[in-house]
Amino acid sequence: MEQLINTLFNGISLSSIILLTSIGLAITFGLMKVINMAHGEFLMIGAYMTFVMQQIFVKFFPESVRDIYYFAAIPFAFLVTFLLGSLLERFVISRLYGREIDSLLATYGISLILQQAARSIFGTQGVNVNAPSFLNGGITIGGCTFSYNRLFIIFMVALCLFLVWLIMYKSNFGKQMRAVMQNRTMAQCMGINSRRVDNITFSIGSGLAGIAGCSVALLGSIDSTVGQSYIVNSFMAVVLGGVGKLLGTVIGSTIIGSASIFTEHYTSSTIAKAIVLLIVIVFLQKRPQGLFVIKSRSLDE
Amino acid sequence: MLELKNIDSYYGESRVIEDLSFNVPKGKIVGFIGRNGVGKSTTLKSIMGIVKTPSGQVIFNGEDITKKPVYERVKLGIGYVPQGRDIFPQMTVQENLELGLQPIGGKGNIPDYLFDLFPILPKFAKRRGGDLSGGQQQQLAIARALAAEPKILILDEPTEGIQPSIIRDIGAAIKKINEWKGITVLLVEQYLDFVLENTDMLYVMEKGKIIYQNDTKAADGAEVQRLMTE
Numbered sequence: 173m174e175q176l177i178n179t180l181f182n183g184i185s186l187s188s189i190i191l192l193t194s195i196g197l198a199i200t201f202g203l204m205k206v207i208n209m210a211h212g213e214f215l216m217i218g219a220y221m222t223f224v225m226q227q228i229f230v231k232f233f234p235e236s237v238r239d240i241y242y243f244a245a246i247p248f249a250f251l252v253t254f255l256l257g258s259l260l261e262r263f264v265i266s267r268l269y270g271r272e273i274d275s276l277l278a279t280y281g282i283s284l285i286l287q288q289a290a291r292s293i294f295g296t297q298g299v300n301v302n303a304p305s306f307l308n309g310g311i312t313i314g315g316c317t318f319s320y321n322r323l324f325i326i327f328m329v330a331l332c333l334f335l336v337w338l339i340m341y342k343s344n345f346g347k348q349m350r351a352v353m354q355n356r357t358m359a360q361c362m363g364i365n366s367r368r369v370d371n372i373t374f375s376i377g378s379g380l381a382g383i384a385g386c387s388v389a390l391l392g393s394i395d396s397t398v399g400q401s402y403i404v405n406s407f408m409a410v411v412l413g414g415v416g417k418l419l420g421t422v423i424g425s426t427i428i429g430s431a432s433i434f435t436e437h438y439t440s441s442t443i444a445k446a447i448v449l450l451i452v453i454v455f456l457q458k459r460p461q462g463l464f465v466i467k468s469r470s471l472d473e
Numbered sequence: 474m475l476e477l478k479n480i481d482s483y484y485g486e487s488r489v490i491e492d493l494s495f496n497v498p499k500g501k502i503v504g505f506i507g508r509n510g511v512g513k514s515t516t517l518k519s520i521m522g523i524v525k526t527p528s529g530q531v532i533f534n535g536e537d538i539t540k541k542p543v544y545e546r547v548k549l550g551i552g553y554v555p556q557g558r559d560i561f562p563q564m565t566v567q568e569n570l571e572l573g574l575q576p577i578g579g580k581g582n583i584p585d586y587l588f589d590l591f592p593i594l595p596k597f598a599k600r601r602g603g604d605l606s607g608g609q610q611q612q613l614a615i616a617r618a619l620a621a622e623p624k625i626l627i628l629d630e631p632t633e634g635i636q637p638s639i640i641r642d643i644g645a646a647i648k649k650i651n652e653w654k655g656i657t658v659l660l661v662e663q664y665l666d667f668v669l670e671n672t673d674m675l676y677v678m679e680k681g682k683i684i685y686q687n688d689t690k691a692a693d694g695a696e697v698q699r700l701m702t703e
Contacts, residue, residue: 361523
């Protein structure tokens with residue numbers, strides 16, 4: 173029983189990281205029909221930025237305040253990936269709208285460039301981030317241990333999710349974004365600059381992947397391919413959840429994350445990947461549009 | 474108020490509009506009538522900037538807007554109701570109306586008189602736009618285009634697929650906003666009676682060209698009908 177709860181807990185914490193990367197992918201795909209293969213690299217950059225921030229604190233700050241480096245790393249990672257996302261959208265993606273295959277290839281190329289850049293700057297060996305001391309240890313309830321860093325990740329993702337929800341459903345920008353998602357031409361006819369909406373949305377998605385990178389940094393060593401190991405799951409979560417609905421992405425990520433951890437626990441990590449992929453394939457045979465299908469009178473007509 | 478000068482427009486590879494020029498005077502309700510596929514909708518899309526116009530000029534309020542993107546044209550005071558309404562299906566009626574405020578920065582309130590014109594809207598404020606009937610969507614689309622109080626309202630076949638009683642309401646609403654607010658209206662129609670009843674001026678279009686124009690009062694309905702069916 174304890175083992176089951178522990179596995180479930182690990183599943184949820186993995187799901188939450190997948191969720192952060194999936195949101196960006198889902199919005200980008202829903203809004204611009206662009207499959208961004210370089211999205212995982214934003215996670216990698218976010219993780220490296222956490223490392224960079226830690227180095228800065230080690231060099232320039234007294235030991236007593238070093239632990240707060242992590243709180244500086246989160247906005248820093250967000251900002252860097254947000255800006256890089258904005259540049260990528262402006263100079264590459266925006267020129268490839270409506271050309272899915274081209275954008276797939278171009279972003280794959282960018283993904284390789286970014287990985288190589290990371291190797292050139294930080295070396296081929298993985299680097300490690302020391303979790304702040306207050307995140308060491310955990311709470312033990314019954315026989316189950318809930319580590320602080322995983323709890324912290326879940327909390328951080330919940331906070332990010334809440335902020336994304338606020339932006340999407342409570343702000344004027346969110347209204348513009350949803351309008352562009354649902355009908356680009358008509359949104360322009362409402363006076364909305366859809367190019368600007370695309371750019372900001374893409375940047376927010378990239379920034380969230382950067383924050384996901386911060387959380388990944390707490391869990392293990394960071395190298396240039398760290399993004400790749402999460403991105404496949406994130407793609408599956410988006411496909412499973414259906415495009416254009418935040419809730420779909422949340423549920424898709426939870427299913428993929430938990431299924432991965434559970435199957436991994438009872439088999440091996442390679443078999444687990446195959447099983448999860450199989451589940452997704454079988455599911456999509458039954459519901460090709462994913463869990464949440466956008467349905468309405470005007471779309472049916 | 475709105476002037477098109479020697480406009481050419483293409484639908485894919487084929488030229489739909491050729492050397493089209495016409496004028497919409499300020500404060501008038503102007504009808505644009507013609508059969509299916511003569512280029513009426515493309516004309517409106519050219520005004521909005523949704524389709525490209527490789528040659529010619531679109532002049533609005535003395536300003537050449539030919540090179541401006543769609544959203545900037547809208548901000549200058551052009552309200553547009555497309556064919557098929559294009560309501561945002563997953564947003565509520567209220568949110569659809571609020572989107573109408575985007576040309577003025579998304580701030581301010583939806584003018585009260587719109588709810589007097591279309592009393593159905595406050596009743597259905599919380600419903601999703603996609604769940605409304607065709608007639609209700611049309612009323613919502615018109616109200617949405619009027620929320621930011623544009624200088625000109627452009628309507629693409631507002632009576633298409635709508636029951637007669639609501640067509641009457643829509644005609645009355647168009648006349649009222651023209652009277653009350655002095656908003657100029659340009660509407661495209663196939664339904665001649667609606668144009669004869671509700672406009673000040675009409676153009677008949679055929680194969681991308683204007684073949685007839687007159688004040689509606691002076692126009693001979695039978696002749697217009699003949700031109701349309703020939």
